[in-house]
Each structure stands twice: as C-alpha cells, then as structure tokens.
C-alpha cells in the first residue's frame with residue numbers, strides 16, 4: 071500500500087490517501103498510521119465504504135476497540151460501535167471534551183465514520199491540547215502540572231442511562247490535568263469539563279469555573295481543525311492530546327449518523 075500523509079495548512083490534522091480501510095492493513099502501514107496520528111492528532115480518510123465488521127477490523131490499526139458506556143446507543147449486533155444520532159434522543163456534544171475520562175484507561179483514539187451527513191453544518195472540531203499547553207504562561211503550566219481531576223459518568227442530565235452501565239463505569243477515577251503522550255512524550259492539557267466532578271483540593275463550583283475559563287483562554291482558532299463531513303469520511307482523533315466538539319448547527323429534519331469506535335489507551339500519566 072502506498073500511502074500519502076498530507077498535513078493540513080494552518081491547523082492540526084492530516085489527510086491520508088492510498089488506504090482502503092475495508093481491506094486488511096499491513097503492519098508497515100499500520101505503524102505509519104499510528105505515528106501519523108500521534109504527530110498530527112487528527113487523520114482524515116475520504117471515500118471509505120465500510121460494513122460494521124469491516125469498520126471494527128479497520129479500527130484495530132489504532133488499538134483494540136473498547137466498550138462505550140452508554141450502551142443504549144451501541145449497535146445491537148456490534149456493541150463496540152456506538153451510534154451518534156440525534157433521532158434516538160442524543161444531544162450533539164457541543165462542549166470541548168476528550169472521550170470517556172471516567173475510565174482508568176481512557177481511549178487512545180476516537181474514530182468516527184460518516185454514514186449520513188446533513189447538507190449543511192454538523193461539523194466536528196478538534197483542538198490541539200499540546201499546542202494549548204505550550205501557549206500557556208509557565209506559571210500556569212506549573213499549576214496545571216500539580217492538579218488532578220476526579221472523573222465520573224456525567225449522566226445527571228440524562229434519564230436513559232442503564233443501571234449496569236452506571237455500576238460498571240460510574241466509579242470516580244483520578245487523572246492528571248497534564249498528560250505525557252506515550253508515543254512522543256509531549257505534554258498536553260487533559261480534562262473533560264463535565265466528567266470532572268471536581269479538581270482535587272477545589273470545590274466543584276470553583277473547579278468548573280476554572281476549567282471553563284481555561285477552555286476560553288486556550289482554544290484559539292489556530293489550534294483547531296474543523297472537519298466538514300462528507301459521507302464515507304473516517305476521522306480519527308488522538309484522545310491523548312486533543313479535545314473535540316460537535317457542531318449542532320444542522321437541520322434536525324435531516325439525518326446525521328456517525329458510527330463511533332473508541333480504542334484502548336494507556337492510563338494517563340505525567341512524566
């Protein structure tokens with residue numbers, strides 16, 4: 071397979087060409103893609119045609135798929151694929167976040183496949199939290215390095231969480247607010263604003279105010295890639311050094327269906 075990695079101009083991310091994800095990916099290509107993800111933080115593959123089983127096989131390029139905690143949205147026959155679809159009652163995740171921080175080992179990557187795409191809007195944005203960290207003043211970087219978040223399943227706003235999911239995934243998990251990337255050792259700011267119940271040593275209210283303020287200051291246009299979906303796109307996001315958000319600015323009478331897979335990662339550490 072001759073693959074090409076074309077970094078985007080003026081934003082994180084890269085477009086990958088020469089890869090058909092419906093076919094087995096050889097070990098050399100797999101290695102190249104894993105490195106490209108760690109380096110560019112978001113990878114885009116266009117014009118893919120995938121079955122659920124083929125999509126799961128392709129996802130293993132980036133790691134073994136792991137179960138997503140709102141199991142009511144997972145595909146019945148392929149429960150490691152979650153459906154992102156407003157018509158089953160979901161709200162677009164419009165706040166900046168990284169996925170599943172309530173897990174001891176949160177995902178290394180989130181993979182999205184565009185199955186039905188509205189004619190306008192519904193983009194997905196990805197922010198480089200490595201660049202965000204680097205742009206903060208050193209006093210604040212030092213402060214962040216000393217802080218840890220306590221993460222829980224943030225399901226108080228929803229009434230459809232299954233009790234077995236709450237049982238399995240509802241226990242508090244502590245993570246550093248700056249994590250070292252396991253591939254290249256770069257530090258990145260790491261938190262999920264609504265899954266953070268509080269920052270250790272701070273009240274929930276002060277924690278939320280600080281995280282909100284941090285996001286406002288850190289996420290500037292120059293560190294953001296906004297993906298405008300086309301049917302058949304696969305977007306891979308490095309969850310270890312980015313945050314992402316959905317744009318809810320599309321007509322709800324149109325369908326927007328993304329298939330989501332998350333793949334296993336390491337326990338976040340700051341070295």
Ligand SMILES: [Fe+2]
Pocket residue numbers: 163167168169314
């Ligand atoms: Fe997400």
